[in-house]
Amino acid sequence: MHLLVTGGAGYIGSHTCVAAHAAGHTVTVLDNLCNSSAESLARVERISGRRPRLIVGDIADRAVVRSVLDSEKFDAVIHFAGLKAVGESVAKPWEYYQNNVAGTLVLLDELRRHEVFDFVFSSSATVYGNPDPANLPLRETAPLAAVSPYGATKLWLEEVMRSMAAADPRWHFLLLRYFNPVGAHESGLIGEDPSGIPNNLMPYITQVAVGRLKELTIFGNDYPTPDGTCQRDYIHVCDLAEGHVAALAKVRELPGCTAVNLGTGNAVSVAQLVASFEKAVGRPLPHRYGPRRPGDAAACWADPSKARELFGWTAKRNADDMCRDAWNWQSRNPNGYRGA
Ligand code: NAD
Numbered sequence: 105m106h107l108l109v110t111g112g113a114g115y116i117g118s119h120t121c122v123a124a125h126a127a128g129h130t131v132t133v134l135d136n137l138c139n140s141s142a143e144s145l146a147r148v149e150r151i152s153g154r155r156p157r158l159i160v161g162d163i164a165d166r167a168v169v170r171s172v173l174d175s176e177k178f179d180a181v182i183h184f185a186g187l188k189a190v191g192e193s194v195a196k197p198w199e200y201y202q203n204n205v206a207g208t209l210v211l212l213d214e215l216r217r218h219e220v221f222d223f224v225f226s227s228s229a230t231v232y233g234n235p236d237p238a239n240l241p242l243r244e245t246a247p248l249a250a251v252s253p254y255g256a257t258k259l260w261l262e263e264v265m266r267s268m269a270a271a272d273p274r275w276h277f278l279l280l281r282y283f284n285p286v287g288a289h290e291s292g293l294i295g296e297d298p299s300g301i302p303n304n305l306m307p308y309i310t311q312v313a314v315g316r317l318k319e320l321t322i323f324g325n326d327y328p329t330p331d332g333t334c335q336r337d338y339i340h341v342c343d344l345a346e347g348h349v350a351a352l353a354k355v356r357e358l359p360g361c362t363a364v365n366l367g368t369g370n371a372v373s374v375a376q377l378v379a380s381f382e383k384a385v386g387r388p389l390p391h392r393y394g395p396r397r398p399g400d401a402a403a404c405w406a407d408p409s410k411a412r413e414l415f416g417w418t419a420k421r422n423a424d425d426m427c428r429d430a431w432n433w434q435s436r437n438p439n440g441y442r443g444a
Pocket residue numbers: 110111112113114115116117134135136137138139140141161162163164183184185186187188203207226227228229282283284285
């Protein structure tokens with residue numbers, strides 16, 4: 105297939121480029137590089153021997169999107185482009201609605217004009233809001249709720265796609281709801297490279313380990329979980345990338361709009377992830393316990409059986425693999441892609 109991958113220079117996008125190449129697909133990336141660098145695609149080439157064509161542009165820029173779609177014929181789109189920081193979305197909601205929602209509406213409009221109807225969307229477990237423990241593990245039928253402007257953008261876009269598919273049977277939408285992507289390609293050439301102080305747990309851990317940050321604060325140890333720290337469904341980014349390739353193989357067969365969880369089905373606590381990381385690095389990680397972070401759910405993990413049934417996909421890598429590969433990436437690239 106010839107794939108248009110929006111946001112393909114980013115963390116999940118670059119790993120998906122590698123998986124797509126391995127499956128024989130050709131990739132064109134449309135990315136405005138607002139949270140990434142073209143270096144990630146140079147690294148993709150070092151891994152897979154092929155470099156995706158990069159068009160630096162914004163999905164909200166209709167002229168750019170139109171010229172990309174005029175220039176080549178695409179079989180399907182994977183849409184990663186978007187802003188993704190929950191806290192930032194609370195401070196800058198308009199930017200999130202403009203970038204994620206308005207941008208995606210431009211993209212979808214141009215796709216229908218160009219009759220490209222197979223679309224894989226980066227949704228998120230955030231659409232389940234702060235889940236009721238009675239609904240764990242989460243199936244795709246669990247109640248949906250937005251607990252941040254970021255979450256609202258994912259929920260609304262899912263709704264846009266559901267109604268577009270209901271109105272026009274030519275559309276095939278796969279809404280892939282990722283749980284907590286972590287880790288890096290085993291080569292250590294590509295990985296997560298957040299700008300500023302990381303919000304998410306794994307990049308915080310790796311930056312403490314490499315000496316960029318002093319110590320990790322574990323947010324809360326009084327949750328109603330086995331060790332008192334929050335539980336999440338961490339998924340290795342390469343499993344996630346392979347999940348996209350498996351989904352692409354089925355996108356045209358599945359009618360309308362289908363939501364599918366991409367997770368491992370395992371609940372791992374913050375304390376367990378820190379212990380796995382210490383094992384991977386072979387030394388203790390400086391950390392202390394602090395108060396709960398407002399808005400955090402005690403536990404959130406997936407029932408991934410629908411992905412297995414529909415795509416024949418299951419996650420293969422465990423928490424030790426995730427920590428080993430995250431550390432391999434960070435220790436080889438202490439400052440990420442900067443200075444490369
Ligand atoms: P990322 O920031 O590394 O990648 C997003 C990419 O999109 C970046 O390269 C950025 O430059 C680009 N981009 C942003 N806005 C754009 C625009 N208007 N036009 C063109 N390019 C634009 O993030 P990621 O972790 O790889 O996430 C990819 C997608 O997956 C996002 O939509 C995110 O919401 C979703 N997601 C991420 C996670 C996670 O924890 N990483 C979890 C669930 C869902």
